[in-house]
Amino acid sequence: MRRLPMLLDAHARALAACRRCVFDDPAVLPVVSASREPLAMLVGQAPGKTEVVDRRPFAGRAGRTLFRWFAGVGVSEEVARRRIYIAAVTRCFPGASPSGRGDRVPSPAQMTNCAGWLDAEIELIRPAVIIPVGRLAIERFLGTAPLADLVGRVHEVDATHGRSAVIPLPHPSGASSWIHGPGHMELVRMSLRLIVARVPELVAESAQSRSVA
Numbered sequence: 001m002r003r004l005p006m007l008l009d010a011h012a013r014a015l016a017a018c019r020r021c022v023f024d025d026p027a028v029l030p031v032v033s034a035s036r037e038p039l040a041m042l043v044g045q046a047p048g049k050t051e052v053v054d055r056r057p058f059a060g061r062a063g064r065t066l067f068r069w070f071a072g073v074g075v076s077e078e079v080a081r082r083r084i085y086i087a088a089v090t091r092c093f094p095g096a097s098p099s100g101r102g103d104r105v106p107s108p109a110q111m112t113n114c115a116g117w118l119d120a121e122i123e124l125i126r127p128a129v130i131i132p133v134g135r136l137a138i139e140r141f142l143g144t145a146p147l148a149d150l151v152g153r154v155h156e157v158d159a160t161h162g163r164s165a166v167i168p169l170p171h172p173s174g175a176s177s178w179i180h181g182p183g184h185m186e187l188v189r190m191s192l193r194l195i196v197a198r199v200p201e202l203v204a205e206s207a208q209s210r211s212v213a
């Protein structure tokens, strides 16, 4: 476990150099988590335009909502970024949606090409808690089911390293209308409470940072 930061450094370098998929824009490069001593793993869908420029996952509007959700249960953005490894189903911006609303869903080929990076991270980190965010990521771990049946619960899932508690969240982007449905925000808050119940260090370290500042 003590070698994890070194292993994740090497992994991040290899991932940042990946050019397996072809994109129209040559500026599209993989976005990689900076966490090296994670307590949990979060898996999103794909970076957006802002993340391509910022080179940090969840750097845009969806990220502001996501970190506001975490702040609601006492977890600061700084601690979330440092102690939650933020992965994704695909690591490169797939482009704008042809409808003009939100981003394009990554193609099946991109998802297949990228799957090995996520598998390798799960193998390295052996996360006790995995937080899939949005439908694509949730399907990766829990299959297809209505979000209302999945969000707000802990799902114990077998992985090669043992069992992980999978606690899903809906996608926080404005493109998702699910969160506005009746009772759905309460399910989101339930997932967040379950996450911090499993990983109380996230709250403790956030409180510590605040008292030092």
Ligand code: SF4
Residues within 6 Å of the ligand: 015, 018, 019, 020, 021, 022, 029, 030, 090, 091, 092, 110, 113, 114
């Ligand atoms: S989407 Fe994944 S597999 Fe494709 S180039 Fe980016 S990092 Fe590589």
